[in-house]
Amino acid sequence: MPTLEECKEKVEQLVQEKKFYNQRKHVPLKLLFAFIELGEAGNAWKKGMPEEAIAEELIDVIFYVLDAWRLACPDLNPDEVFDLKWRKNMSRPIRYGEGYRTLEDKYKN
C-alpha cells in the first residue's frame, strides 16, 4: 500500500503525463475540483449507488487534495502532517458530536 507521500508523487506523475494544470497559481482550481468531487460522492450516496462508486469519488477528492498539496506545500510530507494532526485531534477533549451529546446528557439534571 502506498503512503500519502507516494500517492502525492503518483498524482504528480498523472498530472505531468496527462498535461493537467500544473502551476502554483492553479491551487484554488484544484481545491474547487476537490469540492466538486465531494459533491459527486454525496450524489452517489444520495442515489444509493454501490460503495465502489462512492469510494471512487472519494478517491478523486484525495487526488485533488494531494495535487493541491504538492503545489501549495511541496516541502511538507503529508504522512508526517497527518500523524501530527491525528495526535493533536486525539489529545483534544470531546467538544461536539455524538460523544459530546452523551456527555451533556450524562450531566443533565
Ligand SMILES: [Mg+2]
Ligand atoms: Mg469523479
